[in-house]
Amino acid sequence: MTNKRPRFSFGLMILGFNFVLAFILNLSLGSVIIPFESIWKVISGQSTDSSAFYILVDYRLPKAFAALTVGGSLALSGLIMQTFFRNPLAGPFVLGISSGASLGVAVLFFGSSIFLGGVAFQNLSSLSIILASSAGSAVVFGIILTVALRLKDVMGLLIVGLMLGSFTAAIVTILSNFSSAEALQRYVFWTYGSLGNINPTELNYMIAFVALGSGGALWLSKSLNGLLMGESYAKSMGVAVKKNRTLLLVITSLLAGASTAFAGPIGFVGLAVPHLVRLLIPTGDHRILIPAVLMTGGTLLLLCDTLSQLPGFEGTLPINGVTSLIGAPILVSLILSKRKILM
Numbered sequence: 001m002t003n004k005r006p007r008f009s010f011g012l013m014i015l016g017f018n019f020v021l022a023f024i025l026n027l028s029l030g031s032v033i034i035p036f037e038s039i040w041k042v043i044s045g046q047s048t049d050s051s052a053f054y055i056l057v058d059y060r061l062p063k064a065f066a067a068l069t070v071g072g073s074l075a076l077s078g079l080i081m082q083t084f085f086r087n088p089l090a091g092p093f094v095l096g097i098s099s100g101a102s103l104g105v106a107v108l109f110f111g112s113s114i115f116l117g118g119v120a121f122q123n124l125s126s127l128s129i130i131l132a133s134s135a136g137s138a139v140v141f142g143i144i145l146t147v148a149l150r151l152k153d154v155m156g157l158l159i160v161g162l163m164l165g166s167f168t169a170a171i172v173t174i175l176s177n178f179s180s181a182e183a184l185q186r187y188v189f190w191t192y193g194s195l196g197n198i199n200p201t202e203l204n205y206m207i208a209f210v211a212l213g214s215g216g217a218l219w220l221s222k223s224l225n226g227l228l229m230g231e232s233y234a235k236s237m238g239v240a241v242k243k244n245r246t247l248l249l250v251i252t253s254l255l256a257g258a259s260t261a262f263a264g265p266i267g268f269v270g271l272a273v274p275h276l277v278r279l280l281i282p283t284g285d286h287r288i289l290i291p292a293v294l295m296t297g298g299t300l301l302l303l304c305d306t307l308s309q310l311p312g313f314e315g316t317l318p319i320n321g322v323t324s325l326i327g328a329p330i331l332v333s334l335i336l337s338k339r340k341i342l343m
Contacts, residue, residue, distance in 0.1 A: 045309025075297025078270025104136020
């Protein structure tokens with residue numbers, strides 16, 4: 001234990017340094033580059049530059065907090081699923097959870113447009129979007145859970161997840177054929193992923209749901225530690241497996257649904273971040289992994305958002321495309337450098 005604690009502390013220090021650096025870079029870089037001195041003056045209330053104050057306070061700071069919230073929630077949902085299934089390739093995107101969330105939002109958008117008309121579609125509340133996304137992810141995760149109880153083969157489970165993703169995509173395609181152009185356009189832009197279009201009310205909703213899910217995950221950290229060794233071992237530790245299975249379903253659905261609802265279906269964060277954390281902090285204790293994964297997920301999405309802003313240019317790239325471009329090479333390099341990740 002005495003040898004491991006310094007290693008954990010060193011890993012957490014590295015993660016903390018990267019977190020602070022990514023946050024500063026995200027605030028500084030963009031179509032308008034703001035020096036660190038100006039950022040500090042704005043934060044400390046000493047700034048006389050109205051343009052820098054407006055850019056930071058009204059746009060970049062809320063977007064940075066959105067990146068931290070979304071990245072942390074996706075990473076934590078990936079950690080929970082990998083522990084729950086004892087499958088290193090599990091994640092909200094690979095196993096269809098994000099696809100289920102997308103289906104929930106599509107049903108809300110297209111259904112309100114088809115059956116309730118344009119006025120009802122335009123009056124959709126932020127809470128209705130997040131509930132629809134969470135419900136969609138819960139349905140898909142419930143199906144995956146049922147299949148996992150009967151199918152022990154890892155590749156078979158992944159194939160089922162991919163097929164569910166294709167099935168939900170087919171439903172979305174059919175619904176879009178009957179919806180209005182306005183609803184279809186809104187859904188397409190939503191799928192690109194965006195952190196800058198989240199207003200303060202939506203950010204508050206998202207933070208509340210993610211805080212609730214993160215608190216629940218920490219509360220169930222003992223159960224997650226036991227499930228990492230298998231259900232039989234968890235039962236021997238006094239873990240109520242059936243009860244906690246339902247709670248983990250709700251928590252994962254909230255985390256994936258809340259982030260996907262407002263930021264769109266962002267891939268690879270939930271899959272890659274838990275492995276990155278375990279490389280720096282080789283432990284199975286979820287009391288350490290959960291805060292580390294939350295911080296690293298936020299850091300990764302901050303860096304991806306910084307790249308998507310095209311520093312020095314006015315254009316922006318879809319955040320979903322940037323995370324895929326960065327996350328895929330990271331995951332491949334992890335697989336090549338640590339072959340036991342597939343076992």
